[in-house]
Amino acid sequence: MTQENPTTEADLSLVLCTYGRTNEVDSFLNSIYMQTKKPAEIIIVDQNEEDILHNILKKWSSKLPIMHNRVNFKGASKSRNYGAKKAVFSLIAFPDDDCLYPPRLIENIIRLFQIKAEVDTVITAKIEPSEINGSLSEPSLSHSQVNSTLDLFKAKAETSNIFTKKSELEKLSYIFSENIGPGANTPWASNEETDLLIRLLKQETIIIKLKELSIAHHSLQVSPVRSLKYGMGRFEVISKHQLGVGIYLINLLQPIARYLKTPKLYNLMLCLSTMLGRSGILNQVYKILNARHNY
Secondary structure (H helix, E strand, O other): OOOOOOOOOEEEEEEEEEOOOOHHHHHHHHHHHOOOOOEEEEEEEEOOOOOOOHHHHHHHOOOOOEEEEEOOOOOHHHHHHHHHHHOOOOEEEOOOOOOEOOOOHHHHHHHHHHHOOOOOEEEEEEEOHHHHHHOOOOOOOOEEEEOOHHHHHHHOOOHHHEEEEHHHHOOOOOOOOOOOOOOOOOOOOOOHHHHHHHHHHHOOOOEEEEEEEEEEOOOOOOOHHHHHHHHHHHHHHHHHOOOHHHHHHHHHHHHHHHHHHOOOHHHHHHHHHHHHHHHOHHHHHHHHHHHHHHO
């Protein structure tokens, strides 16, 4: 595949945090190189102990506006906060290091922010990486507005499919909670993006969810242990923001509906581990034990 004629850079900063991945980072940067409109900067926050990205960054640094930052700490949320402080352009996104951008994604995102100047934050749709070559070359920009926390959960946001005005993030006391997310010092292994979006919604940020325009990222629940930790992260966010019994029950029971779509034994294990995590039982046990340890 050859690159289309490049256009001017977009007023967009990408903050890419990475740990332990090389081929995936290479594939992501290739997907950025194929964009019809490039980001103004790609801030790579490299948490690896060894310089495993050296050859990949050497390959791409002359082709893309990469800023490589090696750090001596771990944690996706902490790394994203670090990268966000270095970002200088009006829009910002936080792609995962194993996601991909379809070729016209950035061009369409910029066009959407220009057409809908009142919009502050965009949540794209999502496809599997295997579907990227068959994705719509001219996806519609049709969308729905996110008006409530229930809308947020229905939007199925991930950190990698959020594009937002940097000015909205600057109104917050912090961007990502460093106690939530991969590599955090707690068991809450996900939902840092949900926590962020709830806080944005509370400050009346205008958020929309796109129906067709997508990023490519896998949807696999890798293991029951990870599903358990993801569920614990979900409960932590619901508890932190006091979202109520209704939201709690919807989130607790939702894995059953997902299981019934593909009722296999392994999926039942994923369902039960997710529900246990979302129940909040283990969160309370963890907090009690942690409090005793610190006493």
